[in-house]
Amino acid sequence: MAHAIDKIPPYVVAPPPELERVPLVLNQRPHSWISDKIAGIAEGKTPTWWWIALAISMTGMLTMFGMIVYLISTGVGVWGLNQPAAWAWDITNFVFWIGIGHAGTLISAILCLLRQRWRTSINRAAEAMTLFAVVCAGIFPVVHTGRIWYALMPGYLIPFPNANEIWPQFRSPLLWDVFAVSTYGTVSLLFWYTGLIPDLATMRDRAVSKVKKFLYGLFALGWNGSNRHWCNYEKAYLILAGLSTPLVLSVHSVVSFDFAVSQVPGWHTTIFPPYFVAGAIFSGFGMVLTLLVPLRSICGLQDVITTRHIELMCKVILATGSMVGYAYAMEFFIAWYGGNPYELYAFQNRAFGPYWWAYWIMVSCNVISPHLFWFKWCRTRMWFVFAVSIVVNIGMWFERFVIIVTSLHRDYLPSSWGYFSPTYVDVLTFVGSFGLFCTLFLLFMRFLPMIAIAEVKAVTPQADPHHPLGGARLGGTH
Numbered sequence: 001m002a003h004a005i006d007k008i009p010p011y012v013v014a015p016p017p018e019l020e021r022v023p024l025v026l027n028q029r030p031h032s033w034i035s036d037k038i039a040g041i042a043e044g045k046t047p048t049w050w051w052i053a054l055a056i057s058m059t060g061m062l063t064m065f066g067m068i069v070y071l072i073s074t075g076v077g078v079w080g081l082n083q084p085a086a087w088a089w090d091i092t093n094f095v096f097w098i099g100i101g102h103a104g105t106l107i108s109a110i111l112c113l114l115r116q117r118w119r120t121s122i123n124r125a126a127e128a129m130t131l132f133a134v135v136c137a138g139i140f141p142v143v144h145t146g147r148i149w150y151a152l153m154p155g156y157l158i159p160f161p162n163a164n165e166i167w168p169q170f171r172s173p174l175l176w177d178v179f180a181v182s183t184y185g186t187v188s189l190l191f192w193y194t195g196l197i198p199d200l201a202t203m204r205d206r207a208v209s210k211v212k213k214f215l216y217g218l219f220a221l222g223w224n225g226s227n228r229h230w231c232n233y234e235k236a237y238l239i240l241a242g243l244s245t246p247l248v249l250s251v252h253s254v255v256s257f258d259f260a261v262s263q264v265p266g267w268h269t270t271i272f273p274p275y276f277v278a279g280a281i282f283s284g285f286g287m288v289l290t291l292l293v294p295l296r297s298i299c300g301l302q303d304v305i306t307t308r309h310i311e312l313m314c315k316v317i318l319a320t321g322s323m324v325g326y327a328y329a330m331e332f333f334i335a336w337y338g339g340n341p342y343e344l345y346a347f348q349n350r351a352f353g354p355y356w357w358a359y360w361i362m363v364s365c366n367v368i369s370p371h372l373f374w375f376k377w378c379r380t381r382m383w384f385v386f387a388v389s390i391v392v393n394i395g396m397w398f399e400r401f402v403i404i405v406t407s408l409h410r411d412y413l414p415s416s417w418g419y420f421s422p423t424y425v426d427v428l429t430f431v432g433s434f435g436l437f438c439t440l441f442l443l444f445m446r447f448l449p450m451i452a453i454a455e456v457k458a459v460t461p462q463a464d465p466h467h468p469l470g471g472a473r474l475g476g477t478h
Helices: 002-006 031-043 048-074 089-100 102-113 117-121 123-144 173-206 210-219 227-260 272-298 307-337 341-352 356-374 376-380 382-408 424-447 453-458
Strands: none
Touching (some): 031 424, 089 102, 089 123, 089 227, 089 382, 089 424, 102 117, 102 123, 117 123, 117 453, 123 173, 123 272, 173 210, 173 227, 173 453, 227 272, 272 307, 272 356, 307 341, 307 376, 307 382, 341 356, 341 382, 356 376, 356 382
């Protein structure tokens, strides 16, 4: 009988080597290994490096809150703001952090709709990064007002009828920001939590203490992995992906309207919405690489976050970096072609005025450095990718600084020109926001699976019944 089966022509064969892609999980790791490896990061003994990183991050975070208390108790005069540069580091930091938050939703939602399976190893950490970046971003416009109790009162930003018939100014893009960012944050939170549910159930089933079992079980919402649960989960996840996708494009477009609808030379530009979105994705992917490249080495995740994942993210940075470089060139061209002397002077002032150093740092970091990723050697050396990702983030912060400060410090009247210099409160508040971001991220990776366990298992060859490793053996007849 066995001899007869051996003579049956093979119905399931391995694809030819030239059509095989590099697997998304290396070394044919079984599903049990994936669960143990990823869940083990949250289950194992807390490593020393985590405590050290948390102490440093919390020091920065507490410094930031101390500076905010000082600011509120004293007034915004402790910042370096002046006339005409009434917006400076605070709004620069706000736009910078909102931009960082774009990569998470892009990786999760848009790549999910486009059926890009390589997203599964990086989407969870990127989504968490989005939420934490939005938290950091939300701080700056509120404290920028100086009197935060007014900013948060109904009638100023929150549309709520009151006895004085005071309503927010709905024609102001500053108010559109409130709705755009809060909607983006809410949908991103729901999207992130929905994707977590199957993995929370895995953590619940593996938990050894009653407290962990209760907490993971509470948030797992009774997940038991049944076919009905998976069907409902897939529908909900797809709907949230559909809702999140336009938000990626709309949020930073609305942020760009804060500038584009004004009459300030250097801001009144129609290219701002697509330019801001491309820049946000560019900086967001830079931050994802800054976080994941060291973590994959520290946590031993090279088989799950492979060189192919890093290469693909580098290619996204290369594409969006090219868009940003094109936008820089178009701004100068339109300033010259438009024939407006104030607009032309604003851009000449950026490149050759008092803040020339900031402009050329921006160009060097954002236009030149991404093009190193044309070379495979640069995309496959982790230390090099990490260094470039840092450079990209520095460049994108300077981009927002250049747009805001260089456009404001010299307006229509030379008699009102000024020069902005940050104070130590500006600097410590900004540095401290990184402490808040890192604290939240460290807590996330310590208590929750930082990689989507269920989704990574779904892209392994073992999950495909038509693959030889998925149950259809070579020469089989199923």
